Amino acid sequence: MLTIKNLHAEVEEKQILKGINLSVNAGEVHAIMGPNGSGKSSLASVLAGRENYQVTQGEVIFKGLNLLDMNPEVRAREGVFLAFQYPIEIPGVSNINFLKTALAEIRAHKGLPPLDAKEFLKMSREKQKLVEFDAQLVNRSLNEGFSGGEKKRNEIFQLAMLEPALSILDETDSGLDIDALRIVSKGVNKLRSENNAFIIITHYQRLLEYIVPDFVHVLYDGRIVKSGTKELALELEEKGYDWLKEDAREKATTI
Amino acid sequence: MPNDNEIIDNIANKEYEFGFVTDIEMDILPAGLNENTIRYISEKKKEPEWLLEWRLKGFLAFQKQKLPEWQNFELPPIDFQKISYYAAPRNKKKYNSLDEVDPELLATFEKLGIPLSEQKALTGVAVDAVFDSISIATTYKDKLKELGIIFCSFGEAVQEHPELVRKYVGSVVPHSDNIFAALNAAVFSDGSFVYIPKGVRCPMELSTYFRINTENTGQFERTLIIADEGSYVSYLEGCTAPTRDENQLHAAVVELIALENAEIKYSTVQNWYPGDKDGKGGIYNFVTKRGICKGANAKISWTQVETGSAITWKYPSVILQGDNSTGEFYSVAVTRNRQIADTGTKMYHIGRNTRSRIISKGISAGHGNNSYRGLVQIGPKADDARNFTQCDSLLIGDQCGAHTFPYIESKNNTATVEHEATTSKIGEDQIFYLNQRGIDSEKAVALIINGYAKEVLNQLPMEFAVEAQKLLSITLEGSVG
Numbered sequence: 001m002l003t004i005k006n007l008h009a010e011v012e013e014k015q016i017l018k019g020i021n022l023s024v025n026a027g028e029v030h031a032i033m034g035p036n037g038s039g040k041s042s043l044a045s046v047l048a049g050r051e052n053y054q055v056t057q058g059e060v061i062f063k064g065l066n067l068l069d070m071n072p073e074v075r076a077r078e079g080v081f082l083a084f085q086y087p088i089e090i091p092g093v094s095n096i097n098f099l100k101t102a103l104a105e106i107r108a109h110k111g112l113p114p115l116d117a118k119e120f121l122k123m124s125r126e127k128q129k130l131v132e133f134d135a136q137l138v139n140r141s142l143n144e145g146f147s148g149g150e151k152k153r154n155e156i157f158q159l160a161m162l163e164p165a166l167s168i169l170d171e172t173d174s175g176l177d178i179d180a181l182r183i184v185s186k187g188v189n190k191l192r193s194e195n196n197a198f199i200i201i202t203h204y205q206r207l208l209e210y211i212v213p214d215f216v217h218v219l220y221d222g223r224i225v226k227s228g229t230k231e232l233a234l235e236l237e238e239k240g241y242d243w244l245k246e247d248a249r250e251k252a253t254t255i
Numbered sequence: 256m257p258n259d260n261e262i263i264d265n266i267a268n269k270e271y272e273f274g275f276v277t278d279i280e281m282d283i284l285p286a287g288l289n290e291n292t293i294r295y296i297s298e299k300k301k302e303p304e305w306l307l308e309w310r311l312k313g314f315l316a317f318q319k320q321k322l323p324e325w326q327n328f329e330l331p332p333i334d335f336q337k338i339s340y341y342a343a344p345r346n347k348k349k350y351n352s353l354d355e356v357d358p359e360l361l362a363t364f365e366k367l368g369i370p371l372s373e374q375k376a377l378t379g380v381a382v383d384a385v386f387d388s389i390s391i392a393t394t395y396k397d398k399l400k401e402l403g404i405i406f407c408s409f410g411e412a413v414q415e416h417p418e419l420v421r422k423y424v425g426s427v428v429p430h431s432d433n434i435f436a437a438l439n440a441a442v443f444s445d446g447s448f449v450y451i452p453k454g455v456r457c458p459m460e461l462s463t464y465f466r467i468n469t470e471n472t473g474q475f476e477r478t479l480i481i482a483d484e485g486s487y488v489s490y491l492e493g494c495t496a497p498t499r500d501e502n503q504l505h506a507a508v509v510e511l512i513a514l515e516n517a518e519i520k521y522s523t524v525q526n527w528y529p530g531d532k533d534g535k536g537g538i539y540n541f542v543t544k545r546g547i548c549k550g551a552n553a554k555i556s557w558t559q560v561e562t563g564s565a566i567t568w569k570y571p572s573v574i575l576q577g578d579n580s581t582g583e584f585y586s587v588a589v590t591r592n593r594q595i596a597d598t599g600t601k602m603y604h605i606g607r608n609t610r611s612r613i614i615s616k617g618i619s620a621g622h623g624n625n626s627y628r629g630l631v632q633i634g635p636k637a638d639d640a641r642n643f644t645q646c647d648s649l650l651i652g653d654q655c656g657a658h659t660f661p662y663i664e665s666k667n668n669t670a671t672v673e674h675e676a677t678t679s680k681i682g683e684d685q686i687f688y689l690n691q692r693g694i695d696s697e698k699a700v701a702l703i704i705n706g707y708a709k710e711v712l713n714q715l716p717m718e719f720a721v722e723a724q725k726l727l728s729i730t731l732e733g734s735v736g
């Protein structure tokens with residue numbers, strides 16, 4: 001579904017991604033871990049098409065298409081979804097109207113008419129239930145005055161509504177208490193299927209106990225320095241990142 | 256991927272939708288302003304002597320006054336002698352029914368989205384259509400008449416209800432109030448007149464649609480709305496004008512009178528031609544609007560959505576004379592290209608326990624310049640008066656300006672006056688967030704703007720809220736900060 005080849009990107013003339021290679025197939029869950037500032041959010045931003053990142057080398061193929069050629073909204077319509085680390089507040093814009101607009105755009109891209117009011121309401125109710133999202137929040141202004149946890153859960157509700165092929169969750173677990181974490185994970189697990197894939201960016205092993213990944217990658221200083229299975233996450237939890245940093249430094253000097 | 260500059264250029268080049276001219280034979284008074292001009296207009300309208308006298312007093316006041324200098328923009332020179340003060344479609348005696356109205360005129364209003372035939376008209380909205388200097392048709396008149404409601408052109412009211420007109424005209428905005436109000440008193444041509452009898456709740460929205468068509472004319476309409484004790488009315492005005500390189504002056508006066516327990520809701524969707532992207536042409540919209548809550552528990556509420564005009568300069572105000580009376584002002588003013596808006600409100604608290612609420616939302620894009628100017632005055636007898644003011648500014652791009660000038664004068668220490676102000680920019684982060692959900696930047700901006708203006712838009716009558724929303728989106732299409 002997604003192939004990232006030798007991806008280099010910079011922001012404000014500062015090199016952040018220094019040659020990322022990653023392949024994600026439908027039905028897979030990949031976890032990306034790594035210390036603060038290693039470039040995890042940057043990778044998510046580049047995939048989603050944030051304008052201030054310049055790709056200087058490499059390519060990204062998504063469902064056979066050149067992802068980097070597309071505007072952010074087209075990427076979204078093609079099925080790339082980013083659950084933001086820091087969701088934005090948009091005062092006065094109702095959460096549900098926003099979702100109605102978003103869904104209509106995505107459907108139009110697929111040549112489908114918008115859902116009528118009744119169908120949309122039905123879908124919204126089902127998804128609220130699926131991810132245990134508070135009905136009151138659905139009708140409020142988009143993220144305005146939401147707590148940190150409510151914002152994160154709203155991201156998952158949106159994910160459920162928009163049914164993307166590839167979901168990137170950027171530290172969705174941070175700021176969630178253990179109950180919320182369980183609810184969010186349960187939601188994600190229900191949404192997992194043979195046809196979609198997830199990239200889960202996290203700091204902590206904790207989340208991966210609930211959402212069990214097929215692969216775990218460690219991002220450090222703009223590169224994936226180690227890949228493995230879920231056991232790698234446990235190892236990281238035990239030993240921290242320092243041993244990998246040593247490794248990476250050695251590699252970098254030998255190159 | 257379009258960058259900010261391209262997108263901002265885009266809004267600048269967005270064309271005005273209502274810029275066409277209606278080709279119709281007109282009676283046009285040659286340009287120029289002197290006593291004869293005023294006598295001509297008065298005679299043309301077969302006015303009684305007292306009204307001519309009043310006009311002449313207005314003209315005298317006009318000649319004595321100077322153009323103001325306190326505004327936050329450079330007032331371009333205006334040659335009052337180069338303006339024609341009267342233009343009316345030819346052959347017009349008096350239309351007894353819509354069948355007699357020139358089809359060209361009906362087509363014009365239809366094109367503007369204001370069908371005047373009652374079969375096609377918006378249900379629940381009665382319309383008075385003003386074309387240049389005169390009112391050409393008023394719908395649903397008979398239906399309203401059954402309830403004793405008078406809704407007609409000002410000229411008609413002078414003929415048929417002279418006692419009401421004489422009693423109230425100039426009672427809220429005197430003929431000498433300010434230079435533009437004085438000019439209006441002297442040369443006002445037509446406008447709408449509304450009277451709601453005691454205890455009557457007007458069952459439909461009353462609406463006037465103003466259209467400037469003829470070149471080098473000014474539009475000087477006068478609107479007078481009287482809500483008698485315990486009555487209610489909701490009134491809406493809309494306006495457009497053709498695209499022209501010359502500036503045109505629109506100096507209207509609106510007077511509202513709410514007696515005891517009466518309520519007037521006055522909404523404006525102003526979309527006069529704003530000029531081109533370099534600031535050439537456009538309407539000077541210099542309007543005096545004031546209402547008085549004369550009796551106890553009266554309420555006056557102004558709502559305005561201002562997207563047009565080269566310069567918008569007005570302060571719809573409320574005199575809160577009756578005890579427990581309420582004044583409200585809800586405003587969205589958009590300026591882009593070289594547009595200027597210096598607008599706000601004045602709330603004069605005179606009676607006890609009077610309330611006022613001011614919500615102002617300025618939106619500036621391009622080289623637009625937006626000023627909020629407000630006065631809250633609490634008189635010595637206004638015990639426990641209360642005001643809440645919130646004025647927000649939203650900037651799109653970095654070449655526009657937003658300013659606020661809130662003035663408070665309190666002579667009573669039992670009063671509570673609260674003021675909140677914010678300035679924000681449409682964030683790239685907000686737009687990116689919406690992009691990431693499949694929404695393109697144009698739609699994203701429209702969503703954000705409408706969200707920002709929602710508190711004001713919610714005040715509009717339902718039939719018009721959607722239109723206003725669309726208008727805002729179109730006006731700011733393609734803008735990213």
Ligand SMILES: Nc1ncnc2c1ncn2[C@@H]1O[C@H](COP(=O)(O)OP(=O)(O)O)[C@@H](O)[C@H]1O
Nearest residue numbers: 011012014016035036037038039040041042043
């Ligand atoms: N807009 C920006 N301007 C400059 N540096 C940035 C910007 N955004 C991120 N960075 C830098 O890029 C590096 C990676 O950041 P980020 O991708 O947020 O890391 P992570 O998500 O792994 O914590 C950091 O050094 C950060 O300071």
Ligand SMILES: [Mg+2]
Nearest residue numbers: 040041085171
């Ligand atoms: Mg991060």
